[in-house]
Each structure stands twice: as C-alpha cells, then as structure tokens.
Amino acid sequence: MIAIVDYGVGNLFSLTCSFRSLGAEVTVTGDPDVIRSAGKIVLPGVGAFGDAAELLRKSGLDQVVIEEANRGKPLLGICLGMQLLFDKSLEYGEHPGLGLIPGRVVSMEPVVPAGYKVPHIGWNALHFPKNKPVSPLFRHIREGDCVYFVHSYYATDCDADLIATAEYGPELTAAVARDNVMGTQFHPEKSGAVGLSILRAFCEMEDLT
Amino acid sequence: MITKRIIPCLDVKDGRVVKGVNFLGLSDVSSPVKLAKFYSDCGADELVFYDITASAEGRALFTDILTEVASTIFIPLTVGGGINTVDDFDRVLKCGADKVSVNSGAIRDPSLIAAAAQRYGDQCVVLSVDAKRVDGQFRVFAKGGREDTGLDAIEWIKKGVASGAGEIVLNSIDTDGVKKGFDLEMLSAVCDAVNVPVIASGGAGCIEDFVTLFETLPKVDAGLAASIFHFGEVQIPDLKKALADRGIIMRV
Numbered sequence: 001m002i003a004i005v006d007y008g009v010g011n012l013f014s015l016t017c018s019f020r021s022l023g024a025e026v027t028v029t030g031d032p033d034v035i036r037s038a039g040k041i042v043l044p045g046v047g048a049f050g051d052a053a054e055l056l057r058k059s060g061l062d063q064v065v066i067e068e069a070n071r072g073k074p075l076l077g078i079c080l081g082m083q084l085l086f087d088k089s090l091e092y093g094e095h096p097g098l099g100l101i102p103g104r105v106v107s108m109e110p111v112v113p114a115g116y117k118v119p120h121i122g123w124n125a126l127h128f129p130k131n132k133p134v135s136p137l138f139r140h141i142r143e144g145d146c147v148y149f150v151h152s153y154y155a156t157d158c159d160a161d162l163i164a165t166a167e168y169g170p171e172l173t174a175a176v177a178r179d180n181v182m183g184t185q186f187h188p189e190k191s192g193a194v195g196l197s198i199l200r201a202f203c204e205m206e207d208l209t
Numbered sequence: 210m211i212t213k214r215i216i217p218c219l220d221v222k223d224g225r226v227v228k229g230v231n232f233l234g235l236s237d238v239s240s241p242v243k244l245a246k247f248y249s250d251c252g253a254d255e256l257v258f259y260d261i262t263a264s265a266e267g268r269a270l271f272t273d274i275l276t277e278v279a280s281t282i283f284i285p286l287t288v289g290g291g292i293n294t295v296d297d298f299d300r301v302l303k304c305g306a307d308k309v310s311v312n313s314g315a316i317r318d319p320s321l322i323a324a325a326a327q328r329y330g331d332q333c334v335v336l337s338v339d340a341k342r343v344d345g346q347f348r349v350f351a352k353g354g355r356e357d358t359g360l361d362a363i364e365w366i367k368k369g370v371a372s373g374a375g376e377i378v379l380n381s382i383d384t385d386g387v388k389k390g391f392d393l394e395m396l397s398a399v400c401d402a403v404n405v406p407v408i409a410s411g412g413a414g415c416i417e418d419f420v421t422l423f424e425t426l427p428k429v430d431a432g433l434a435a436s437i438f439h440f441g442e443v444q445i446p447d448l449k450k451a452l453a454d455r456g457i458i459m460r461v
Contacts, residue, residue, distance in 0.1 A: 011302055011303065011305075013279060013280075013303065013304070013305045014279055014283065014305050014307075017279065017280040017281075017283075017305070018283050020280075021280075021281065021283070046330065047330060115428075117404055117405060117406060119331070119332055119375070120211065121211075121332055121375070121376070121406060122211040122212060122214060122254075122406070122430065123211065123212045123214065123254055123460045124210070124211050124212065125210070125212075146212060146460040148284070148285060149211075150332050167210055168210075168211065189283055190283060190284060190285050190307065191283070191284075192249065192283055192284050195283060196283060
C-alpha cells in the first residue's frame with residue numbers, strides 16, 4: 001500500500017486517481033501509524049515552502065517521514081514535496097527542510113535568461129546526467145520525454161543525487177534520488193502517459209513493510 | 210526548452226459538449242469524458258472546459274463530469290465559466306481542475322483575481338479576455354462577447370497580471386469564427402505588455418495558422434481552438450508534427 005501524506009497542503013485528487021489508474025492501492029492519510037505500515041510513501045505539496053514545512057512539522061509527520069525513509073522505505077516527493085526533501089529553502093526567508101537529500105532550494109529568477117517567464121510552467125523535456133546510469137524511476141521512459149512543470153524555485157547544489165534536468169536557460173533540477181528517497185520537481189500525475197510510466201516504476205519498487 | 214502548447218477547448222452545457230462534434234470512431238461524440246480522452250490520446254497538451262450552463266442542476270452535472278475527466282485523464286485541466294467567487298475556485302479545484310479561468314466574474318469584481326491568487330497561487334489563476342477593436346482601441350467585452358465594458362484590453366490585462374493572474378487567454382472577437390488566422394496584432398500588443406504565458410484564441414482555421422502564430426510571435430505560449438478540432442478539420446497529431454517540422458518545440 002502507498003501512503004500519500006496528507007498534511008493539509010494542496011489537492012491530492014489527481015495524484016490519488018493517477019495511482020489508482022495503475023491499479024495501485026493508495027491511501028491519503030495523516031495518520032502516523034498508517035504511514036508507518038505503508039509499503040511506500042508519497043510526499044506531495046504545492047504552495048510556499050515555509051508554510052508547507054511548518055504544517056508538516058506541526059503535524060509531527062516530518063519525523064515519521066524521516067524515520068521511514070531512514071529505514072529504507074521508498075519515498076517519492078512531488079513538486080514542493082521534492083523540495084521539502086532538501087536541507088533548506090530560501091523562498092521568502094530561510095526554512096529548514098527534511099534534510100534527506102543534501103542541497104538547497106533557491107529562486108530561478110537570477111539564473112534564467114531575460115525573456116524566460118517565471119514560474120516555469122509547461123511541458124519540458126527530461127535530460128539524464130551523462131555520468132551515471134539511468135535511474136530506476138525512469139526505466140519505462142526515454143530521455144527527451146516531456147513532463148509537466150509548475151514552479152518558481154529549484155533545487156541546487158545536489159549534483160551527486162541528480163537523476164534528471166530540464167533546460168530552461170540553464171539545466172534545472174527536474175528529479176533527484178538518493179537510495180530509496182526520490183523526488184520529481186515536475187508533476188507525474190499531470191504528465192500524461194510518460195508521467196504514469198514514472199509512477200508505475202515507483203509502484204514496482206520493492207516495498208519495505 | 211519549454212514546448213508550445215496545443216489546447217482544445219470544450220464548451221459544456223447540461224453535461225454535453227456543444228458546438229458540433231464530428232469524429233469518426235467516437236460513438237458518443239458529445240460526451241465530454243470521451244472527447245477529453247480522445248484529445249489526450251491525440252497529444253493535446255492541456256484541456257480547457259467551459260461551463261456554459263446557467264442552471265444549478267447544470268452546474269452540478271458539470272462538476273460531476275469534471276470529476277470523471279480528472280480521474281481518468283492525467284494532463285493539465287483548466288476550467289472556466291461561471292467563476293464569480295473564490296468558492297467557485299474551490300468547487301472546481303476539488304474536482305481535479307489545475308487552473309481556473311476567470312472572465313466576466315473578474316470584470317464584475319476585480320478583487321477576485323488577487324483573492325484567488327493569494328489562496329491558490331498565481332499559476333492557478335487564468336485571466337480570459339474577450340477583446341474587440343472599438344474606436345482604435347482593443348476593448349474588453351463581457352458576457353460572452355455581448356457587452357462592451359469600455360475597458361482597454363491592454364490596461365485590463367496588465368492590471369490582472371499585477372493582481373496575480375498567472376496566464377492570459379486572449380480571445381479576439383474580431384477573428385473568432387472567421388478561420389483566417391489568429392489576431393496577431395492584438396496578441397503582439399498583449400505579449401509586449403505582460404511577462405506571463407499568453408494563450409492565443411480565436412481565428413484558427415488550418416495548420417498553417419498555428420505555424421504563422423508561433424513563427425511570427427515566439428512569445429505566444431499556446432494556441433487554443435474548439436470547432437476545428439471537434440470537426441476534425443485539424444487533427445492534433447498532424448498539427449504538432451507540422452509545427453515540429455518547422456522547428457517549433459513541441460511535445461510529440
């Protein structure tokens with residue numbers, strides 16, 4: 001069973017439906033015991049980093065997610081949920097993240113060329129780093145496949161764990177993985193057949209129960 | 210590079226797609242769910258649903274349909290029509306919409322844009338504008354293009370973006386339905402005025418009209434159309450291939 005962590009941020013309808021369309025058993029839950037008993041965890045999120053991190057902390061679910069990830073349970077952060085995996089974000093001040101992946105989250109405004117609109121919204125092609133094997137998360141898709149992005153901040157200083165980038169002026173972090181902890185900046189649940197193939201690869205990873 | 214987007218628009222009334230739909234191989238041609246699935250499979254980059262019902266029953270039917278679409282189709286969905294309050298945003302977002310388009314509701318109450326952007330983020334708020342040339346000015350029309358508001362379209366759009374609209378749909382009443390191409394002059398004026406994505410609507414009659422749009426105005430992000438897709442005059446896979454062949458970045 002996959003637990004989608006519900007800590008009061010965002011709309012989980014499409015995410016839940018996309019997993020169900022793959023035949024996966026999913027539960028949207030804020031119950032620590034359900035998250036602990038799940039085989040895999042999905043950490044969603046939209047909105048501002050500081051607010052979301054605060055809600056996650058207040059609910060106490062931050063510690064549950066960290067403990068379960070440290071036990072080796074597959075964890076997938078999506079969009080802001082991916083950003084929360086990092087050490088910290090500089091979105092409206094400085095806010096600590098879960099610290100599961102080294103790196104920080106910063107505004108793309110200073111790095112994207114003039115004429116590029118911020119937020120980065122739309123379909124963009126995934127590029128895989130040349131110096132490492134393709135991540136298991138992408139085993140059903142091909143380099144160059146397009147996925148759907150909506151974000152103004154991006155993760156940086158995370159080269160060691162980078163598994164995909166997308167060109168928006170510079171190459172921006174599109175996905176990361178550190179052992180069992182994975183994250184996508186883009187929305188697989190809004191990325192058509194390619195997105196579903198990525199979620200399917202996550203579903204196929206070995207449960208830790 | 211971010212791709213240009215092709216967006217079919219479905220007008221829904223009492224649970225059915227209106228504007229004739231004429232597809233071979235689709236048994237229920239006016240079913241929004243089947244049509245949405247068809248377009249998604251064809252490579253549509255996003256879908257827009259306009260609720261053109263006035264009645265409460267029709268509105269409830271619309272949200273049921275939206276829920277069904279969103280639970281089977283996993284591409285971005287924009288919903289418009291009858292959006293007058295933040296509660297209306299809430300109603301359609303809960304059913305799986307990703308973006309909400311405001312038009313007359315924002316003209317009546319311009320604070321709606323800021324209120325919605327603050328709650329759901331700029332990326333969620335689409336300002337849809339019906340505009341027409343009047344006395345040498347691009348003028349905003351309300352109520353489906355029937356009522357001249359007296360507002361200058363460029364000023365209205367700038368104000369909307371400053372309030373938090375994350376995207377603009379510009380529908381030119383002058384070119385709408387004429388099928389002789391998009392309103393490049395009006396679109397160019399809007400693209401120069403704001404730095405958020407601009408979606409062109411109104412006037413597409415053939416593949417070449419989209420090529421001209423993106424080649425002439427590289428700042429335009431997307432092309433939206435309804436009947437030419439519904440009637441099969443332009444097939445989305447052919448359109449996207451033709452655009453890609455001309456060097457325009459597409460998701461193919």
